[in-house]
Amino acid sequence: KAGVTQTPRYLIKTRGQQVTLSCSPISGHRSVSWYQQTPGQGLQFLFEYFSETQRNKGNFPGRFSGRQFSNSRSEMNVSTLELGDSALYLCASSLPGADEQYFGPGTRLTVT
Amino acid sequence: SQQGEEDPQALSIQEGENATMNCSYKTSINNLQWYRQNSGRGLVHLILIRSNEREKHSGRLRVTLDTSKKSSSLLITASRAADTASYFCATPMDSNYQLIWGAGTKLIIKP
Numbered sequence: 001k002a003g004v005t006q007t008p009r010y011l012i013k014t015r016g017q018q019v020t021l022s023c024s025p026i027s028g029h030r031s032v033s034w035y036q037q038t039p040g041q042g043l044q045f046l047f048e049y050f051s052e053t054q055r056n057k058g059n060f061p062g063r064f065s066g067r068q069f070s071n072s073r074s075e076m077n078v079s080t081l082e083l084g085d086s087a088l089y090l091c092a093s094s095l096p097g098a099d100e101q102y103f104g105p106g107t108r109l110t111v112t
Numbered sequence: 113s114q115q116g117e118e119d120p121q122a123l124s125i126q127e128g129e130n131a132t133m134n135c136s137y138k139t140s141i142n143n144l145q146w147y148r149q150n151s152g153r154g155l156v157h158l159i160l161i162r163s164n165e166r167e168k169h170s171g172r173l174r175v176t177l178d179t180s181k182k183s184s185s186l187l188i189t190a191s192r193a194a195d196t197a198s199y200f201c202a203t204p205m206d207s208n209y210q211l212i213w214g215a216g217t218k219l220i221i222k223p
Contacts, residue, residue, distance in 0.1 A: 004154070033210070043200065043213035056209040088152060099143055099204060101211065103154035 001026055004104035006091050012110045018079040021107045025072050025093030032074040033101060034066060037088040046089075049074055050096070078109075086111045118201060118214040126222050131188045133217040135201030136181075142204065144177055144184050145211070149198045158186075158199075188219075196221045 005024045013019050025032050034046040045058040049068035066076040072093075078085055088108050092101035118135045125131055137144070143162045147155040161168045161177045161184065168175045174187040188195055198218045202211040 031209070035211075035213075042215050043202075045210045045212070048209040050209075056205075058210065090154060092155075099145065099160055100157045101155075102157065103147075105154045106152075108152070 001028075004091060004093050004102055006089075006104035006107050008107060009105065010108045010110075012112060013081050014112055015081055015083060017081050018077060019081060019109060020075055020077045021089055021091075021109075023074045023076075023091030023093075023104060025074070025091075026102055029093035029095055029102070030072050031094045031096065032068055032072065033092045033094075034074070034076050035090045035092065036060075037090060037106070038086070043090075046076065081111045083111050085109065118199075118217050120217060121215065122218040122220070124220040124222060125191060127191055127193055129191055131191050131195070131219055131221075132185055133199055133219070134183060134185045135214050136183045137201070137203050137212075137214075138182065139203075141179075144175075145202045146173075146175060146184075146186050147200045147202060149200065149216070151197075155200065191219075191221045193221050193223055195219060 007022045031050045033048040035043050037043045047057045047066050048055050052068045063079045068074045088106045090103055090106045092103045094101045143160050145160045146158045148158055149155045159170045159173055159175050161175050163179055172189045177184045198216045200216045201214040
């Protein structure tokens with residue numbers, strides 16, 4: 001089975017712009033979670049989707065949003081980018097009811 | 113927010129030695145998971161231990177869990193250069209939809 005894929009792998013944006021990141025889960029995995037990883041804050045949960053519904057959301061401003069499509073693929077969007085949004089954004093998928101998560105390689109976002 | 117602390121923050125050992133890292137957490141859990149991350153890439157699930165288990169093995173990995181102390185340890189035996197990575201513990205929140213992460217231990221294996 002193919003693993004979790006994320007596109008793009010690297011992205012450079014300017015303050016004030018918006019960005020969309022994409023995640024394709026492992027086939028059969030219907031839960032997709034997003035995390036932000038920074039040197040200062042570590043790994044922080046953004047949100048989780050299951051069957052196109054957001055089930056849980058972390059403590060991030062409304063500029064961070066996401067969605068999930070019927071094929072379980074997910075996107076996250078960050079509007080009005082700030083320098084502090086520079087981070088590695090990780091997507092993970094899991095089987096329904098399973099505890100283990102399978103991660104993609106991440107998207108490295110740099111905001112200048 | 114982070115669930116707990118991991119120590120040490122960094123660990124450097126010789127190849128062939130054993131490496132032990134610890135994780136403490138704050139709230140009650142139903143399982144605790146360990147993940148490995150190689151230099152800023154995606155995380156790889158290593159092992160999961162449930163709250164009713166005290167010890168679990170997987171290859172060269174041994175995990176213990178002490179729920180009374182709210183702590184877990186990960187032991188890597190006979191370390192190899194390929195074990196150089198950051199190691200994170202994670203616990204699910206009540207809903208199980210969200211993992212809360214420790215700060216991680218950066219392990220360096222010297223040849």
